[in-house]
Amino acid sequence: xxxxxxxxxxxxxxxxxxxxxxxxxxxxxxxxxxxxxxxxxxxxxxxxxxxxxxxxxxxxxxxxxxxxxxxxxxxxxxxxxxxxxxxxxxxxxxxxxxxxxxxxxxxxxxxxxxxxxxxxxxxxxxxxxxxxxxxxxxxxxxxxxxxxxxxxxxxxxxxxxxxxxxxxxxxxxxxxxxxxxxxxxxxxxxxxxxxxxxxxxxxxxxxxxxxxxxxxxxxxxxxxxxxxxxxxxxxxxxxxxxxxxxxxxxxxxxxxxxxxxxxxxxxxxxxxxxxxxxxxxxxxxxxxxxxxxxxxxxxxxxxxxxxxxxxxxxxxxxxxxxxxxxxxxxxxxxxxxxxxxxxxxxxxxxxxxxxxxxxxxxxxxxxxxxxxxxxxxxxxxxxxxxxxxxxxxxxxxxxxxxxxxxxxxxxxxxxxxxxxxxxxxxxxxxxxxxxxxxxxxxxxxxxxxxxxxxxxxxxxxxxxxxxxxxxxxxxxxxxxxxxxxxxxxxxxxxxxxxxxxxxxxxxxxxxxxxxxxxxxxxxxxxxxxxxxxxxxxxxxxxxxxxxxxxxxxxxxxxxxxxxxxxxxxxxxxxxxxxxxxxxxxxxxxxxxxxxxxxxxxxxxxxxxxxxxxxxxxxxxxxxxxxxxxxxxxxxxxxxxxxx
Numbered sequence: 001x002x003x004x005x006x007x008x009x010x011x012x013x014x015x016x017x018x019x020x021x022x023x024x025x026x027x028x029x030x031x032x033x034x035x036x037x038x039x040x041x042x043x044x045x046x047x048x049x050x051x052x053x054x055x056x057x058x059x060x061x062x063x064x065x066x067x068x069x070x071x072x073x074x075x076x077x078x079x080x081x082x083x084x085x086x087x088x089x090x091x092x093x094x095x096x097x098x099x100x101x102x103x104x105x106x107x108x109x110x111x112x113x114x115x116x117x118x119x120x121x122x123x124x125x126x127x128x129x130x131x132x133x134x135x136x137x138x139x140x141x142x143x144x145x146x147x148x149x150x151x152x153x154x155x156x157x158x159x160x161x162x163x164x165x166x167x168x169x170x171x172x173x174x175x176x177x178x179x180x181x182x183x184x185x186x187x188x189x190x191x192x193x194x195x196x197x198x199x200x201x202x203x204x205x206x207x208x209x210x211x212x213x214x215x216x217x218x219x220x221x222x223x224x225x226x227x228x229x230x231x232x233x234x235x236x237x238x239x240x241x242x243x244x245x246x247x248x249x250x251x252x253x254x255x256x257x258x259x260x261x262x263x264x265x266x267x268x269x270x271x272x273x274x275x276x277x278x279x280x281x282x283x284x285x286x287x288x289x290x291x292x293x294x295x296x297x298x299x300x301x302x303x304x305x306x307x308x309x310x311x312x313x314x315x316x317x318x319x320x321x322x323x324x325x326x327x328x329x330x331x332x333x334x335x336x337x338x339x340x341x342x343x344x345x346x347x348x349x350x351x352x353x354x355x356x357x358x359x360x361x362x363x364x365x366x367x368x369x370x371x372x373x374x375x376x377x378x379x380x381x382x383x384x385x386x387x388x389x390x391x392x393x394x395x396x397x398x399x400x401x402x403x404x405x406x407x408x409x410x411x412x413x414x415x416x417x418x419x420x421x422x423x424x425x426x427x428x429x430x431x432x433x434x435x436x437x438x439x440x441x442x443x444x445x446x447x448x449x450x451x452x453x454x455x456x457x458x459x460x461x462x463x464x465x466x467x468x469x470x471x472x473x474x475x476x477x478x479x480x481x482x483x484x485x486x487x488x489x490x491x492x493x494x495x496x497x498x499x500x501x502x503x504x505x506x507x508x509x510x511x512x513x514x515x516x517x518x519x520x521x522x523x524x525x526x527x528x529x530x531x532x533x534x535x536x537x538x539x540x541x542x543x544x545x546x547x548x549x550x551x552x553x554x555x556x557x558x559x560x561x562x563x564x565x566x567x568x569x570x571x572x573x574x575x576x577x578x579x580x581x582x583x584x585x586x587x588x589x590x591x592x593x594x595x596x597x598x599x600x601x602x603x604x605x606x607x608x609x610x611x612x613x614x615x616x617x618x619x620x621x622x623x624x625x626x627x628x629x630x631x632x633x634x635x636x637x638x639x640x641x642x643x
Contacts, residue, residue, distance in 0.1 A: 004369045005034070008342040008405075012304055013278075013352070020277045022064040025071075025263075026270035035349035039363050042289050045275075045351025050286045051113035052276025053353070058111060061277075062104050064270045065097035070263060077253040082245050086139045091252055091259070092132035095125045098262045101269065115272060121265045123258045128251055135248060141241045149240045156233045163190050163223045163230070170202075170220060177201060179215045189227055191217040275352055283307070284353035287344075288360040293435055294318030295345065295403075299357035302340045303347070307355075313340050313473055318362065321456045323429060323436045324475065325449040328460030334439040335371060337460070337473050338405045341437060342367050345403060364435075368394045369405035384412030391425055400433035409438045409445070419444045430454060549573035549592035554611055555601025561594045569601075570615045582615060 005011065017030040036042045055062075073087045083091075105119035135145040143150050167183045167190055175181070177198040183190055186208040194202055194216045204220040219227065252259070278284075282303055299312035311333070317324055326334050344354045348361040370390040387408075394404060410422030419442045426448065429436045440446075449455040458475040488497055552558065556569045560581060570587060571580025578589040605611075612621055 004342075004367055005346060007369055007371050008339055008346060008367070009304055010343060010346050010350075013343070013347060016281075017274050017278055020281075021270050021274040023067045023267055023270050025067070025267045026274065029267070029271060030274060033350050035346055035364075035367070036351065037363070037365060039289060039291065042349055042351060042363070046286050046289070046348070046353070048115060048272045049275040049279055049351055049353055051111075051115045052272045053279045054111055054113055054276075055108045055115065056273065056276050056280055059104065059108060062269065062273055063097055063100040064266060064273065065094055067094060067263060067266065070094055070259075074252070074256045074259060077249050078256055080253070081249070082242065083249040083252060084245070085136045085141055088132050088136050088245070088248050088252070089139050092129050092136065094259070094263070095129040095132075098122045098125065098266065099129075101266065115269070118265060118269055122262050125255060125258060125262070128255055131251060132248060135244055141244055145244045146240065149237065149244065152233055152237045152240060156230065156237065159226050159230045159233065163226050166223050166226075167192055167220065170222070174198075174201075184217065186217045189219050190223060191219050194218045279353035282353070282355045284355045285357070285359065287348040287354050287356075288358075289348065290360055290362050292318060293362050293400075294360060295341070295362060295435065296358075296360040297341065297344060297354075297356055298359065300340055300344055300359060301355045302336055302343065303355050305336075311472055312357075313337055314475075315341055315473060316475070317435055317437065320454065322433070322454040323426065323438070323449070324456050324458050325426075325445060326437065326439045326458045326460065326473065327441065327446055333460050333473075335407050338369070338371060338407055338437060338439060342369055342403070342405045362435075363401070364403045365401040366398060367403045367405070368398055369407070370394060371405065371407040384418070387412055388421075395425075395428060395432075398429075398432060398434055402432075402434040404429055404434055404436035406436065406438040409440045410442060411440075415442070418442070423448050426452075426455070546573075546577050546592065549577040549579060551597065552579045552592065552595060553601055555605050555609065556597060557599040557601075557604060559596045559598050560590055561596065566598065568614065570611070587615075 014031050014033055017033065018027040021027045021030055036045065069087070069090060073083060073090060076087070077083055099122075102119040102122045105116045108116040135142060141149070143153050164183055171178055171181055171183070171192060177194055179193045179195055183192065185191065189207055191207050192202070193210075196214050196216060199206070199216045199218065202218055202220055204218045204222075204224070206216050206218050208217040209215070210217075284303075294316075295318055296316040298314055300315065301307060301310045301312055315337070326337060328334055344356070344359065345361055345364065346367055347354050348359065349364065370387055391406065394406075398404060406425070409425065410418035410420075412418070413421075422438075422440060422442060422445055426436075426438065426445070430452070438445075446457055449457045456475060458473055461472040461474055484497060484500060487500070492500075550573060552569050552573065554569055554572065558567055558569060558579075558581060559565070560567050560583060565583050567581040567583040567588075567590075569579055570582045573579045573592055574589075577592045579592050579595060581588055581590045581595070601609075
């Protein structure tokens, strides 16, 4: 069924749902959406979509978070790995989103919708949220996380200030000793930029030297004790931070199961509201599901076509009608009608709303279709072979609870045999008891449908005057191909129309002839074709290179007379007997009469040698290499002008 769903373009509907969802898990589940086989399940899902649409129309979009990395964070916490502040922030933000979602659903209760009570499924995690918010701020562990951390950071700030004051005093008192008037840091220590000639004047350690060697970055002895104390405080700070993060991680691990329950509830709501949003975007309605074998569509539109340009479809099948045979001209909308019926059925059975004024669908165990020519060079399938292969598969995987859609039934082969096979297929489907819709051009199939109980003809309306298809399905009457009308309007000469009409309908009994009659030919064009075709010139004498000129091959070493210069052949002789020779990096066309072979290429180069190395520029070789990989619209090869 997956192949048929893709043919009917349900994959596009799933992608539209995915783009509407917020969380990655919901997106993935929507991409896997398929029709349900339980009537109760389908009705439940449609009701959810209806309620979501109602809430969206009243309250706007719900506050659903993306929940990126949440599952990974919970897994790390349960493995006793320490969560970093950014990860704890994400947990806190998710809990906040759950609280907002709960509040949103609480406001929706006045609408009387059951999905509003999904809010009760969210577990209270306010305690964990407060602990995270108290300890983490702006993705950093806050000073107020614990009293110990606050005290350590206060001491660090005091010592930092003491160090800066001492160093700044030294800078001001001995300005000539320093290359700059400010304190900097090297390797985590405060240092002064001392000129090379004064480095021995200051007691301390050299921590770095400038690239020129003129500046020594020194940590004076006067602040070393303070720096040592600062290092101990930083170790204490790091230990306290790790203690805080491990404590919070343990709390997350402890409540991981509760967080997952909330996440699952959020994903379920994300899926439901994605369906509701799609319904709103399509201006769709909730379909009615029945226990009978009945499909009824009023003013249905294909969801992937422009709403303003799409001609609505009225369609019904079931009760006493098991199969419908649609006929009419090419480009008249037969295939679109088939796809619309199939796609709307799949959407409804997947719990979605459908773009119609009204719609009623039955349960089908599968929606199987054969649409498109299916030609395949790799599988060596012709149009007819592909159709028959698909139909054999369909017949083997369908029963009375299936919906079958067949496009251009019996096409792609000898008309008489194709018609016979088409009727045999329809008869087999009728025996199965399934619902089916087929399109065709064969008049014999129209006649078969008219005479067979349970089958009904339908046609796509067509304006004969304007040659415009009206894309409107009319059930109960067979259509015509309108090929002769189209050919006449486009200027096919009268004599050809007469022959075509005679061949098509000359032997058909009057009562079975189409509405076309002899008056159809009265105002046909008497003009013959104006043949405008290019003429072929046949008297041009084609020059062929002389036998001697063809002796020279690419890569041959030759002597060019009368200069007696040595050259290499880069192009074989043209029709004038001129050979392309490269002489000292200059390419020239030289008459073969002025050349003498010095050494053949076979003696100078290995087999399959790439002569572009000799004759081409590096830029041209690179360009040609890129061109072999893929089309390069802005790339071109520049050839040297030949003398």
